[in-house]
Amino acid sequence: MSETITTTTTVTKGRPEAIYETFERKSGKDKLTTHYCPGCGHGRAQKLVAEAISEMGLGDRTIFISPVGCSVFSYYYMNTGNVQAPHGRAPAVGTGLVRARPDSIVISYQGDGDLAAIGTAEIIHAANRGENMTVIFINNAIYGMTGGQMAPTTMVGQRTLTTPSGRNAATEGHPMRMAELIATLEAPVYVERVSCTDVKNIHKCRKAIRKGLQLQVERKGFSFIEILATCPTNWKKTPQDSIKWVQDVMEPYFKPGVYKDISATVQPLPRPEPKTDRKELEKILGLQSGKTVAKTTGKIGERRIKIAGFGGQGALTAGAMLATAGMNDGLQVTWLPSYGPEMRGGTANCSVVISDKRIGSPLVTQPNVLIAMNRPSLDAFEQEVAPGGIIMVNSSLIDRKVARTDVKAVYAPFTELAAGLGLKAAANAVAIGVFLAHEKSIDRERIYEVLRTSFKKKEAVETNIRAVDAGYEYKA
Template sequence: MIKHQKPRAFFDTFERKGPGQKNTHYCPGCGHGTAHKLIAELIDELHIQDRTIFCSPVGCSVFAYYYFDTGNIQCSHGRAPAVATGIRRTHKDSILISYQGDGDLAGIGTAEIIHAANRGENLTVFFINNAIYGMTGGQLAPTTLIGQSTLTSPGGRVQSRDGSPIGMAEIMDAIKTPVFIERVSLATPGKVMRARKVFKKALLNQVQKRGFSFVEVLSPCPVNWKLTPSRARRWMEEKLEPVFPVMNFRETEDLKINKETIPPVLKGEDLLNVFRVNKDQLHPPKAKEISDQFVKISGFGGQGVMSAGVLLANCVIAEGRNATWIPSYGPAMRGGTANASVIVSGKNIGSPLVDYPNVLIAMNLPSLNIFEEKVLPGGFIFINSSIITRKVKREDVKSIYVPASDMAKQGGMLAAANVIMLSLYMLASKVSDIQTLKKVIPLSIKKKEYIDVNLKIVDIAIEFYEKNKDAF
């Protein structure tokens, strides 16, 4: 009878380079194959093949999806624990295996592993530590030993120049949330069997939804260490294991973090409450058919271009249509104009970006300079004529001049020029009822003392609209 054979969790053939291929892409004597085999055997043993998702890294094990007949996802460099976290949020009962090398986990993905561990995600992480960047040809890794010669440290690693080897298991042990941390070695048959036991615990923890398990696996890389496979095993015992002690760091029964307490994902009405938009309170008038609006609101920081965009989007949503709002972000805003893009539509909206607006609300001169040429023919440009002294050059758009800053100042709040502009845009376009705005303002403004003055400013805008109706 067959006692040991290729686990069922592997594919029959590994068709990476054509059909019928049966061997891996790993070099002779590589530790990955052994680690793969232990994991695959346990997947069989625990009967979890149909719900396992194997998150492979960048590194030699990048091709794990050619071998494991499970769910597979190949993650960006170092991001496997973050990707697994994302999967966990939607797949509560999946078994997620994050399999990473030392360049991937301890080098590029340091942030991801630390925060996944700190959240106590219900994952199993296998960290294959071979003290070198294997796939790229043997460069110095965070885990490279002092004195170890690599392609990029030909004279050996020097602490003062290159730092010390990072003990990731020790780092994990400094975090409170992981339930299981152990370092194992693949140096001898006995240690491989120990690794199998440890792998099983780490996977069982996840099956039982206990939390985050971390297994560091000291693994040989004979080719890049420039040793024969058996000599590489001896080198592990002589050099690697004294620096990375093979031991259990944590195995806790005390589970203070109950995974079931993760707050549920917010849906529909809850989201409206979080964003202080309450549909019922608003008694929305029947939504009218209005052509899609691509609005760009632009000005300098502090003019309220962002909040004007949010108010507009909230009004539209409160009336039962769709709207998106997205701010311009990051360096683009530094020292220049800030702008927000709002799209209003009766249909679903894809991208929230507005490259060519049909409505431009320009709060200062640089805004007009930047966006004037981009407004679609037949569109509207609302100009804050208190600040912008020049006229619009385009003749194929409708320009509306509003002394918004002056009007807001009269109303008692210079910073509310945005509300003047927004009100007039609403009155002119009928994109949303002005009464809706009055109801949304109290829900959207965080500082309650500013509610009344903003409502007053809406009235000033209405008055201006009634007087100057011809201009619109």
């Protein structure tokens, strides 16, 4: 027969499980303490986040995004999945994570320089899309890591390295209230500002973080928690005075409170089904699988090609086709389009480099090959062609001959040949055919392959193949 007895046991509240016991990734001898300064607001906030992750049992599902800023090294400490994002891009990286791994808990942890300055676009749009993530925004009114420059959240009158006589609203603008700004958007579910100062407020902070994570667990969507935090080092204040400064100066302007909370009424987001099947992805992206066997000998040197014409003549597409065909043949390729203001009589052109070696620059200043699809293109680029190069002229639209004598000129009526096949738009395919007849760097079959994956309609594929052949077989 069992009986229930009451006994006492010792419990310890210490380092949360979601923070490593020793920081093996951290350089130097001291692997037990963080790199944060004495009295840093990051240390407190991160401890609260880690505590929430641990106690909610989310450690194995969490992906913590380290930003750029003082918390850039969060992956030293967080015993979770970690990604370190480029400056300000954490919500964009987070978007990828929540969509590719819908069962993960994504925390975008960012400072004010990262989130409110360089990353303004990313945070606004991630919030506006209502991505299922939790953003922890550390607002300490200054750039910390870089040495105390003015941030968008710097208080008016606050002295920083870049506002040595205090921020002047007339020239530097006003401190940006991010929580209020985010709360005006339709999609965010929960927006709160808390102040990580005294015991009472630290517990509010703790509660807000938990709520944000809980909403993510429930797939309720985007939550944003702004934490007013201290930066004693860059504020040039003691930790004690820093806390007081948050209370006296920051809180009256950045008022703590819940700015939006529709969590009680909002429906959970549908779980996206990311496609990871290779065959399916290849089909969606129109890719061919496996390694292609090179059809050419591969020793073609570096061919620099310029294709130019009116917008709509398909010069850019022709270039992309050549580059794709070269790539499928195992060669190195680049394709660089140049968009001109066509309505003012300019030309649209692209630069293609196909090489058997690595390519240094995608710019083509001295082409070996110029394909001129109209008169302005020939006028613009004739002088740029390298001596000994070749100029292919669309004689349907160009009424003059190539003036230079140190290059080879080939004349073919691209547009008329295409029109003869019933598809004037295939003039670019004719041009490719002419190119292949004179340049042996790419096999014709490779171009056919590209055409087959470029067009959905079988008819269009056939016409374009015939256009390539017409150009290839054309004899002046």
